[in-house]
Amino acid sequence: MPYELYYWDGIQGRGEFVRLALEEAGAKYIxxxxxxxxxxxxxxxxxxxxxxxxxxxxxxFLKEGELVVSHVANILSYLGPKLGLVGDDEKSRLIINxxxxxxxxxxxxxxxxxHPISTGDYYEDQKAEAKARSTAFIRDRMPKFLSxxxxxxxxxxxxxxxxxxxxxxxxxxxxxxxxxxxxxxxPKAMRAVENDYPNLSALRDRVAERPAIAAYLKSERRLPxxxxxxxxxxxELDLTS
Amino acid sequence: MPYELYYWDGIQGRGEFVRLALEEAGAKYIxxxxxxxxxxxxxxxxxxxxxxxxxxxxxxFLKEGELVVSHVANILSYLGPKLGLVGDDEKSRLIINxxxxxxxxxxxxxxxxxHPISTGDYYEDQKAEAKARSTAFIRDRMPKFLSxxxxxxxxxxxxxxxxxxxxxxxxxxxxxxxxxxxxxxxPKAMRAVENDYPNLSALRDRVAERPAIAAYLKSERRLPxxxxxxxxxxxELDLTS
Numbered sequence: 001m002p003y004e005l006y007y008w009d010g011i012q013g014r015g016e017f018v019r020l021a022l023e024e025a026g027a028k029y030i031x032x033x034x035x036x037x038x039x040x041x042x043x044x045x046x047x048x049x050x051x052x053x054x055x056x057x058x059x060x061f062l063k064e065g066e067l068v069v070s071h072v073a074n075i076l077s078y079l080g081p082k083l084g085l086v087g088d089d090e091k092s093r094l095i096i097n098x099x100x101x102x103x104x105x106x107x108x109x110x111x112x113x114x115h116p117i118s119t120g121d122y123y124e125d126q127k128a129e130a131k132a133r134s135t136a137f138i139r140d141r142m143p144k145f146l147s148x149x150x151x152x153x154x155x156x157x158x159x160x161x162x163x164x165x166x167x168x169x170x171x172x173x174x175x176x177x178x179x180x181x182x183x184x185x186x187p188k189a190m191r192a193v194e195n196d197y198p199n200l201s202a203l204r205d206r207v208a209e210r211p212a213i214a215a216y217l218k219s220e221r222r223l224p225x226x227x228x229x230x231x232x233x234x235x236e237l238d239l240t241s
Numbered sequence: 242m243p244y245e246l247y248y249w250d251g252i253q254g255r256g257e258f259v260r261l262a263l264e265e266a267g268a269k270y271i272x273x274x275x276x277x278x279x280x281x282x283x284x285x286x287x288x289x290x291x292x293x294x295x296x297x298x299x300x301x302f303l304k305e306g307e308l309v310v311s312h313v314a315n316i317l318s319y320l321g322p323k324l325g326l327v328g329d330d331e332k333s334r335l336i337i338n339x340x341x342x343x344x345x346x347x348x349x350x351x352x353x354x355x356h357p358i359s360t361g362d363y364y365e366d367q368k369a370e371a372k373a374r375s376t377a378f379i380r381d382r383m384p385k386f387l388s389x390x391x392x393x394x395x396x397x398x399x400x401x402x403x404x405x406x407x408x409x410x411x412x413x414x415x416x417x418x419x420x421x422x423x424x425x426x427x428p429k430a431m432r433a434v435e436n437d438y439p440n441l442s443a444l445r446d447r448v449a450e451r452p453a454i455a456a457y458l459k460s461e462r463r464l465p466x467x468x469x470x471x472x473x474x475x476x477e478l479d480l481t482s
Contacts, residue, residue, distance in 0.1 A: 052396045053336055053405075057343040057389050069335050071342040073314070078335060094310050094319060095294055101312035101345075102298040108349055116357050117370065118377035129358065129370050136359035148298050155293045164294075 002028035003079075006042045007060040009033040011229040012177075012222075014107065015060040017072045018079075020173040023216040025083035031221065073100040076170045085170040095164055099152075099171045103178060106145045110181065111230045113137050113237060123227075123234070134237040138189045142182070146197050149175060153199035160199075161206065168210075175200065176207035181231030188239040243269035244320075247283045248301040250274040252470040253418075253463075255348065256301040258313045259320075261414040264457040266324035272462065314341040317411045326411040336405055340393075340412045344419060347386045351422065352471045354378050354478060364468075364475070375478040379430045383423070387438050390416060394440035401440075402447065409451075416441065417448035422472030429480040 003022065007015030015031075022029045032038040045068065048055040054063075056070035062079070069075050077097050080086035086096050116133040117126040152163055159166040163175065179200055183190045194201060207213055216222055225231055244263065248256030256272075263270045273279040286309065289296040295304075297311035303320070310316050318338050321327035327337050357374040358367040393404055400407040404416065420441055424431045435442060448454055457463055466472055 048392060048396065052393060052398055053332070055393060055396075056339065057346075057386075067332055067335065070339040074335060074338045074342055077338070091294070091308055094308065094315060097315045097318070098297065098311040101315055104342075104345075105298075105349070108346070112353065112357075116353075117373045118381065120377065120381050129373075132358045132370070136361065140359065140361050145298075151289060152293060152296065155289065155296075157293055 001065065002030050004030050004032050004063040005060060006032045006038070006045065006063065009039050010223065011226060012181075012224075012231075013060075013229050014072050016177055016223075017103075017170075017174045018060055018062065018075050019221070020177060020213065020216075021076055021079055021083055021085055021170045023221070024168070024173055024210065024212050025085060026212055027079075027083055073097060073104050076100055076174075080170050083170075085168065085173070087165050087167075087169070092165060092169075096169050096171050099149075099163060100174060102145070102148070103171070103174050106141075106178065107230060109137060109141055109145075110185070113185075114232050114234060123232075127236070130234075130237060134186075138186060138239060142186075142189070143193070143196075146193075146200060150197045150200050153203060161203070163203075168207075172203060173207060173213075176204050176213075179204040181225065184225040185231040185233055186238045187233070192239060242306065243271050245271050245273050245304040246301060247273050247279070247286065247304065250280050251464065252467060253422075253465075253472075254301075254470050255313050257418055257464075258344075258411075258415045259301055259303065259316050260462070261418060261454065261457075262317055262320055262324055262326055262411045264462070265409070265414055265451065265453050266326060267453055268320075268324055312345075314338060314345050317341055317415075321411050324411075326409065326414070328406050328408075328410070333406060333410075337410050337412050340390075340404060341415060343386070343389070344412070344415050347382075347419065348471060350378060350382050350386075351426070354426075355473050355475060364473075368477070371475075371478060375427075379427060379480060383427075383430070384434070384437075387423075387434075387441060391438045391441050394444060402444065404444075409448075413444060414448060414454075417445050417454075420445040422466065425466040426472040426474055427479045428474070433480060 005015060005018055007013060033042055042059060044050065045054055045056060054068040056068060060072060061068055061070040062075045069078050086093055113134040114123045114130050116129045123130060156162060162168060163171050208217065246256060246259055248254060274283055283300060285291065286295055286297060295309040297309060301313060302309055302311040303316045310319050327334055354375040355364050355371050357370045364371060397403060403409060404412050449458065
């Protein structure tokens with residue numbers, strides 16, 4: 001039985017971190033909201049129509065039989081061992097989950113660069129505040145997160161090329177997506193610092209070349225980045241000099 | 242050997258969600274940064290002095306022997322089974338972790354009511370934006386999160402009084418802290434809606450009366466809310482009418 005992934009139609013968003021793991025592992029899954037009735041079916045879960053234990057707060061969520069798992073880090077923590085994308089031991093799993101939660105926080109900050117005041121209002125209604133927040137993000141927050149991951153990649157005693165241990169984990173896939181997204185959203189800011197993060201850049205390239213990921217990126221299943229997602233290319237929020 | 246909790250000295254902050262679980266269970270733990278050398282020891286971990294596998298991005302983190310677990314939800318997911326604060330089955334644990342991650346998102350939004358532009362700057366430098374964000378938070382986001390938890394509490398088929406199943410979990414303890422914090426930060430806004438969330442209010446009272454929690458709340462170990470924490474009482478950000 002294939003996994004069922006529920007996420008807003010038409011955008012990569014937070015769902016993309018789950019898609020990358022499923023695609024890398026060659027797992028069978030249905031991206032529910034890409035069918036005509038999927039979004040309506042998703043809303044029924046959010047409304048609570050399927051009962052207490054199947055009522056996520058928000059997408060993405062993964063359904064497998066009667067089990068509904070919500071939040072990216074929770075889904076990946078659940079799928080990781082099944083898909084061979086995390087080590088077998090408890091210590092590795094705890095470290096990997098901690099890193100995925102750091103990415104979760106980072107992504108929330110990326111989102112708030114274009115929505116610093118109100119998620120329910122348009123970007124156009126909070127442009128001045130978005131510029132202020134993006135400036136602080138590019139100056140302070142982005143380097144803080146990226147240098148953390150760069151440092152772990154360079155200090156991994158088990159081998160070069162992965163964030164933990166000597167094999168690919170779902171956090172490596174998520175870091176690929178983070179780097180892709182930042183280059184899309186803030187191309188000038190990222191070009192200005194590209195020499196600061198050689199291990200992250202190399203990881204990005206290596207993940208893109210993995211056969212399953214390369215095939216996915218060329219397929220229709222990979223949605224494009226857009227200004228409806230988390231990573232948005234608003235040139236006025238990027239570095240201007 | 243007691244657990245070692247590392248968190249910024251002097252505030253409840255995110256560390257409080259971990260403290261409440263340890264206190265309810267009567268677990269032995271050391272709140273490291275309340276000793277004179279604790280903060281310096283914590284900074285060594287953040288700098289990476291203890292090696293790749295013991296380098297959290299930020300506090301809180303929990304140390305047990307050579308294991309360092311970071312992020313509240315990860316710590317609670319690890320401690321939950323050991324402390325008897327989550328069900329034994331995988332399904333319960335996944336649902337509980339998903340709920341804790343929803344609380345994590347909620348708490349990040351609470352933080353940004355007073356820091357919508359830049360974490361590195363003072364509240365006083367972003368007061369106008371904080372007022373705009375707090376207005377949207379009180380109007381849109383707070384009811385969205387609280388009504389979600391209220392709905393799950395009222396719909397729990399296993400029994401009244403807990404968010405999942407028929408016994409206390411760490412999410413119930415975290416919801417107590419959320420309600421305490423919101424009443425501290427936004428007393429007028431919370432009074433205005435108190436009839437909307439009877440199950441959350443009852444849960445808050447019941448948790449406060451549990452013997453271990455009641456003893457903790459009266460002790461010096463429970464730090465007060467303050468304007469250095471996540472929940473801050475700035476009257477100008479509360480409802481003004």
